[in-house]
Amino acid sequence: MAVIDQSTYSPLPFFKSSHFNTVYRTLFHKMEITYERQRFETSDGDFMDLDFSRVGSGKLMLILHGLEGSSNSKYVLSLTQIANNNGFDVAAVNFRGCSGEINRKLYSYHSGKTDDLAEVLNYAEKLGSYDSYYIVGYSLGGNLLLKYLGESRSDYPKKLKSGVGVSVPCDLKGSSKAIAKFSNTLYMQRFLVSLKSKTASKFEQFPKAELNWQAALNSRDFFDFDNYFTAPVNGFLDAFDYYDKNSSKQFLKDIRIPSLLITAADDPFLSESCIPIKEAEENDGFYLELTPYGGHVGY
Secondary structure (H helix, E strand, O other): OOEEOOOOOOOOHHHHOHHHHHHHHHHHOOOOOOOEEEEEEOOOOOEEEEEEEOOOOOEEEEEEOOOOOOOOOHHHHHHHHHHHHOOOEEEEEEOOOOOOOOOOOOOOOOOOOHHHHHHHHHHHHHHOOOOEEEEEEEOHHHHHHHHHHOOOOOOOOOOEEEEEEEOOOOOHHHHHHHHOOHHHHHHHHHHHHHHHHHHHHHHHHOOOOOOOHHHHHOOOOHHHHHHHHHHHHOOOOOHHHHHHHHOHHHHHHHOOOOEEEEEEOOOOOOOHHHOOHHHHHOOOOEEEEEEOOOOOOOO
């Protein structure tokens, strides 16, 4: 049994509103971290940018942001400060195209692009400065992390000690339906504005690519966008194929590195299928803390 039955998370009354909890940090929390940026070349000729905040530790925490986030997302900045204060160096990972500069390839990042995480860890190994790694992934980054940990890969670093996912859409299809609800219209439109802007840049960068650019730019929800852009540029048949192959839920049973998923029952972005109670009960190395409140990445 790896379900944490008694969560200690007990928010103040205002934060028992899932939507208030979801938007509060983004709208009202102001903080700054002085990063040192390091860029490395990926094996396919692209690049990724890592933003380091160091305190001289031998322990490195990697932080993976969510959809259209970056190292400057409020939740990443907040965790970076907490980690530094508790003796961890931090590398805030910017997925391809999320560091403020468009990446070189037609594709960029997606919910299951685990080889990019493997390359980040390989780069960290080459630095030779750390004796242990810990990874925290939020939302999309959490799905990527849990999928990576459950893939039974041969290239896990021995220094990788644990992983934590927060507000993870373990079932991508279910999550895409949840966030498409009318009550989530503002969130959906905010994401789509950013995604479509990047898609327009990709069209300028690769005008001869055989994609239905207009359909992608006219997307009404995540399913449309994933169907017309994410899936084809990453080699999937369609959105269903993309969701089916990259949802982390199916990989949880094979996780062997100690891992924790923290998720809220009132998360407006997640369907009930995104709460892997059965998987946690059957894997002693994978822990689930289900809180009654928390919204999406609202802790």
